[in-house]
Amino acid sequence: MEREPAVVAVTNKKGHKSEALTALMGAALALPGINAQAAEQGYRSDQVSFGYHHTEYKESGDRMSVTADQLSITVPIGQSLETNFTATKDVTSGASPVVNFLDGEGKPHQFLETGASIEDQRDIYEGTLSYYGDGSLTSIKLGTSEEDDYESNYSNISVKIDINDKLTNLSFGYGHSDDKVWNSYNPNVLLEEPSIFNNRRKDEFSIGIGQVINRDTILQFSVTYVNSEGFLSDPYKKSVVVDEALIYSPELLHFLGFTDVSDFRDLDNPILNVAGLFSTLTDLGVVQFLNDSGITAALNKLFDIPEISAFVFGLEKDNRPESRNQIISLLRLSHYFESTNSALHADYRYSDDDWGVYSHTMELKWNVGLGLGWQVSPGVRYYTQHSAYFYDTFFETIPEHGYLTSDYRLAGFGAISKKLEISKSFGRDFTLFVHYEEYDRRYDFELGDQTNGGELDDYTFSLVSVSFDASF
Amino acid sequence: MSNARPLQWCHYDFKAMGSPCSISLYAPDAQQGANTIQQAVADIVRLENKFSRYQKNNPLFHVNQAAANGASIAIDDEFRSLLNYADTCYQQSNGLFDITAGALRHVWDFSSTNLPQQSDIEHALENVGWTSVTVENNQLSFGKPHMEIDFGGIVKEYAADSAANICLAQGTRHGIVNLGGDIKAIGPHPDGKPWHVNIRDPEHPGKHMGSLELINEGIATSGNYERFIDINGKRYCHILSPKTGWPVTGLSSVTVKASQCVIAGSACTIAMLMEDKGPDWLRNLGVEFLHQ
Numbered sequence: 001m002e003r004e005p006a007v008v009a010v011t012n013k014k015g016h017k018s019e020a021l022t023a024l025m026g027a028a029l030a031l032p033g034i035n036a037q038a039a040e041q042g043y044r045s046d047q048v049s050f051g052y053h054h055t056e057y058k059e060s061g062d063r064m065s066v067t068a069d070q071l072s073i074t075v076p077i078g079q080s081l082e083t084n085f086t087a088t089k090d091v092t093s094g095a096s097p098v099v100n101f102l103d104g105e106g107k108p109h110q111f112l113e114t115g116a117s118i119e120d121q122r123d124i125y126e127g128t129l130s131y132y133g134d135g136s137l138t139s140i141k142l143g144t145s146e147e148d149d150y151e152s153n154y155s156n157i158s159v160k161i162d163i164n165d166k167l168t169n170l171s172f173g174y175g176h177s178d179d180k181v182w183n184s185y186n187p188n189v190l191l192e193e194p195s196i197f198n199n200r201r202k203d204e205f206s207i208g209i210g211q212v213i214n215r216d217t218i219l220q221f222s223v224t225y226v227n228s229e230g231f232l233s234d235p236y237k238k239s240v241v242v243d244e245a246l247i248y249s250p251e252l253l254h255f256l257g258f259t260d261v262s263d264f265r266d267l268d269n270p271i272l273n274v275a276g277l278f279s280t281l282t283d284l285g286v287v288q289f290l291n292d293s294g295i296t297a298a299l300n301k302l303f304d305i306p307e308i309s310a311f312v313f314g315l316e317k318d319n320r321p322e323s324r325n326q327i328i329s330l331l332r333l334s335h336y337f338e339s340t341n342s343a344l345h346a347d348y349r350y351s352d353d354d355w356g357v358y359s360h361t362m363e364l365k366w367n368v369g370l371g372l373g374w375q376v377s378p379g380v381r382y383y384t385q386h387s388a389y390f391y392d393t394f395f396e397t398i399p400e401h402g403y404l405t406s407d408y409r410l411a412g413f414g415a416i417s418k419k420l421e422i423s424k425s426f427g428r429d430f431t432l433f434v435h436y437e438e439y440d441r442r443y444d445f446e447l448g449d450q451t452n453g454g455e456l457d458d459y460t461f462s463l464v465s466v467s468f469d470a471s472f
Numbered sequence: 473m474s475n476a477r478p479l480q481w482c483h484y485d486f487k488a489m490g491s492p493c494s495i496s497l498y499a500p501d502a503q504q505g506a507n508t509i510q511q512a513v514a515d516i517v518r519l520e521n522k523f524s525r526y527q528k529n530n531p532l533f534h535v536n537q538a539a540a541n542g543a544s545i546a547i548d549d550e551f552r553s554l555l556n557y558a559d560t561c562y563q564q565s566n567g568l569f570d571i572t573a574g575a576l577r578h579v580w581d582f583s584s585t586n587l588p589q590q591s592d593i594e595h596a597l598e599n600v601g602w603t604s605v606t607v608e609n610n611q612l613s614f615g616k617p618h619m620e621i622d623f624g625g626i627v628k629e630y631a632a633d634s635a636a637n638i639c640l641a642q643g644t645r646h647g648i649v650n651l652g653g654d655i656k657a658i659g660p661h662p663d664g665k666p667w668h669v670n671i672r673d674p675e676h677p678g679k680h681m682g683s684l685e686l687i688n689e690g691i692a693t694s695g696n697y698e699r700f701i702d703i704n705g706k707r708y709c710h711i712l713s714p715k716t717g718w719p720v721t722g723l724s725s726v727t728v729k730a731s732q733c734v735i736a737g738s739a740c741t742i743a744m745l746m747e748d749k750g751p752d753w754l755r756n757l758g759v760e761f762l763h764q
Contacts, residue, residue: 018758020564021730024739027560028732032550033515033634165687167664214663216479336480341502369502425503 049074053467055090055435059459064094070467080132088124099238099315100393100406100456104273106265108240108393108406110456111278122147135162149235152179156204167212171222175204183235187300189291198231208330216336226326237318238310239406240394245314247272274313316398318405320390326353342368356389357410360447365419373425380418384447387412393454411453414445435465479646479662484509488516489524489628491652497639498646498662508642512635512649519631522550523623525574535612535621536574542617547610555607558626561738562602568745569738570714574622575599580719582710593717600714629692629737632656636690636733648686653693656733657686671727671762681725682762690733694740695725695764711744722747729760 028034050073057066068090076082100108126143137160145152156175163170182197208222242248248264256271264272271277281287290296299305309315328351336343349361365379388410390403398404417439425431439461443453479498482505486493495512499505523532531551538545547555561569579588579596604615628651635649636656647658648667657667666685673681674695684691694711708719726743730736739759743750754761 018756021735021757021759023560023564024557024735025731027553027557028633028734031553031557031630031633031734033519033630033637034732034734165660165664167662212662212664341480373503375501 048076049469051467051469053465055463055465055467057461057463059094059461064092066090066092082130082132084126084128084130086124086126086128088122088126090122090124092120092122100240101275101278101313102240102242102394103275104265104269106242106263107275108454108456109275109279111275111282120148122150136160149182149184150179152177154178154202158206169210171206171208171210173204173206173208173224175202177202179230181231181235188294188297190287190296190305196235198235200228200230200232202226202228218334220330220332220334222330224326224328224330226324226328228324228326230322232322232324233318233320233405234407235318237405237407238315239318239392239404241314241316241398241404242395243314243397244310244316246312247274248314316395316404318407319403320388320405321355321403324353324355326351340368341371342366355410357386359383359385373431375421375423375425377421377423378419379421380416382414382416384414384445385412386446387451387453392452393456408453408457411443411457412446412451413441413443413453413457414447415439415441416445431469433465433467433469435463435467437463439463480505482506482509484513486513488513489520489631489651490526491628493649493651495635495639495649496647497644497658499644504643508639508644511642512638515638516631516635516651519627519634523627525622532621532623538612539572539614539619539621540617542614542619544611544613547607547612549610551612552607552610554623554626554630555605555612557630557734557738558623559602559607561626561742565742565745567602568714569625569742570600570602571621571623571626572600572602572605572619573712573714574620575618576712576714576717577620577622579717580710580712587708597714597717600717625692625694625737625741626734628652629654629690629732629734632733633690654690654733654737655686655692656690657688660687673764674725675764681764682727684727684729684760684762686729689729689731690736691727691729692733692737692740693725693727694737694744695723709744711741713745720744720747723750723763725764726750726754727762728754735759 051071053068053070053072055066055068055070057064057068059065068088070086070088072084072086074082074084100110102108122145124143124145126141128139128141130137130139139158140155141157142155143153145154154175154177156173158171158173160169160171162168179200179202180197181200182195185195204224204226206222206224208220210218210220212218242264246252250262253264258269260266278287290299296305306315310317328349331348333346334343343366345363345365345367347361347363347365349363350359351361352358361381361383363379363381365377367375367377369375388405390399390401391405391407391410391412393406393411395404417437419435419437421433421435423431423433441460442458443455444450446453479500480502481496482499482502483496484494484506486495493516495509497505497508499508521527521530524530525532525536527533531547535545535547535551537543555571558569558571562571576593576596579592581588599616599618599620601616601619604619606613606615632649632651632654633656635651636647636658639647639649639658645659646662649656649658655669660666666687668683668685669691670680670683671693673679695709707724709721711720712718713720723744726740728736728740728743730739736759739754739757740761743754743761743763746753751761751763754763
């Protein structure tokens with residue numbers, strides 16, 4: 001028989017399935033390599049994997065340093081479930097700013113926590129259950145975090161759904177936390193406040209969309225709304241209010257023989273230099289001696305030292321509104337460069353709240369694969385923040401709304417961080433990561449008009465983190 | 473947000489099942505891509521070792537020993553489901569697709585230039601017949617001796633589907649597995665465009681006889697150009713009819729697209745066996761195809 005000479009292309013696009021095709025499909029789907037169960041496994045790994053992370057964080061000067069260790073284990077269950085348990089222990093030592101005393105000219109000077117040696121341990125335990133559906137991932141997380149003066153119990157649920165042939169993903173999340181906050185009271189330490197116990201509560205809603213633009217580019221956008229209610233102040237922090245300080249009062253100054261007493265800053269008298277006095281006492285070791293010898297403890301039994309010092313020096317407790325509403329939006333563009341086997345991530349984050357704190361964050365990160373399992377990721381981040389409406393380094397008088405804080409985290413400032421992450425994979429199941437970061441915070445790095453803030457809160461920190469992941 | 477990152481194109485060429493093969497996919501990074509490909513290739517090698525006719529002491533070898541003796545043998549679930557699939561092909565092709573046609577291979581030597589004797593062919597045909605084979609639970613029994621099973625048109629195609637499923641299970645959403653022309657796609661390209669596969673024209677090297685677009689689908693090609701004997705200018709194809717014992721005529725090449733590569737593979741083999749009625753049969757089946 002002669003071969004058909006011409007090329008004939010015949011297609012059937014009616015989409016109709018014949019009985020024969022239905023029969024073949026049924027038999028094919030019964031094959032173990034093809035069955036739907038395998039297809040539904042999704043992204044789930046079928047290996048048990050362990051991770052260990054160690055982080056060292058150190059701020060400049062005598063501020064905080066943190067050492068953190070984290071252990072995690074991920075165990076698959078059946079075809080589409082996975083559990084993860086993480087235990088983290090971090091130890092914070094050093095000091096955090098408590099109060100800004102004024103010098104004789106009315107300039108604030110910062111004093112860090114006066115405790116002898118502060119060491120706070122925090123223990124965090126988290127469990128996550130994830131379900132990998134066909135084109136979806138649902139996770140439920142429960143966690144608890146405990147430290148000497150803080151306890152948090154939290155939960156969240158998140159759902160990620162792939163649509164549009166997996167070119168688009170949608171994510172939804174809800175988180176809730178119930179926190180207890182108090183201050184650990186050490187009567188041996190000067191100016192420590194007796195304990196108070198309070199609660200705060202946080203609810204968080206997020207929605208996001210990720211879109212594959214083309215083979216090399218992905219765009220992501222998310223919006224998060226956070227509502228916090230309850231005691232949102234810092235039980236350790238205080239602000240100086242000039243009008244409330246006995247030592248700066250015109251009556252006292254007059255009594256002491258000063259004639260023109262309209263403003264203590266014009267008097268140039270060393271007695272009024274509380275900051276200088278306090279730093280001299282600290283430098284000479286007097287404060288340390290009072291604490292160590294038990295004199296502070298004895299005095300604490302006789303008088304309410306914080307109350308008296310608050311009265312004399314005008315120290316007011318940190319006092320913030322009992323409600324905070326934040327909106328955070330994030331735009332992320334990721335682009336892969338085939339020629340250099342690298343990926344660039346560009347993030348822009350805008351956050352705004354009803355405390356007047358709004359911020360912009362811009363971050364660039366470049367992941368470069370060098371081959372042989374090496375990956376290097378340099379990155380740079382700029383952050384700028386507008387101060388809260390009730391923030392100042394010190395106050396002339398208590399604001400009409402009654403709220404006040406000198407917490408550096410609510411000041412106006414800008415910060416630049418430089419990061420470098422290096423990872424090396426050994427085989428397929430073991431990866432080592434080293435992360436280094438340098439952070440420089442300055443009040444005059446703020447974008448646009450300077451808002452309340454001061455150079456006394458300028459600081460830098462460096463962070464080194466080493467971790468590994470292993471799969472078995 | 474998720475950790476969606478730009479995807480990296482990973483490609484690996486290898487040789488398996490007597491053919492040049494390749495796996496290409498988009499992965500979050502080269503390491504993950506390589507891990508996925510490694511697992512997919514391991515499965516292809518596993519199937520080759522299990523079902524190759526050219527290896528001794530593998531499961532197919534033991535089954536064919538039982539077939540030669542008209543005996544019984546225990547088989548595993550995967551073997552049983554492949555026999556079940558072959559049974560469906562036999563039913564749907566009115567007995568033309570018969571994996572026991574392997575017995576005819578003994579008389580047809582595609583490396584020689586001589587045609588076999590008609591008496592030898594008729595003798596060999598007596599050893600062909602799927603109806604003499606029974607599968608009960610996981611026990612395979614041959615009702616007569618000198619039989620032989622040949623999984624041509626099924627195993628390589630099934631391996632492509634299975635490898636693609638392994639990639640999918642490892643998180644791959646965009647990729648393509650090509651086992652010597654038996655192709656199975658995983659999703660579309662990341663930009664949503666289908667995979668574009670050009671089908672070579674066996675008659676005119678360097679030219680295409682057409683192209684097919686794939687999203688998640690498989691294609692397979694069957695043709696007389698793969699293995700044949702050329703005697704006095706007449707090409708005798710390696711696809712043997714279980715009815716006549718002779719190589720099929722009529723079509724020189726058929727390419728079929730279906731939801732699974734194994735369906736495409738058996739459909740194009742059946743079309744070749746149907747000879748001139750092949751195109752009509754494919755049209756009634758409801759699949760896209762190209763033929764020559």
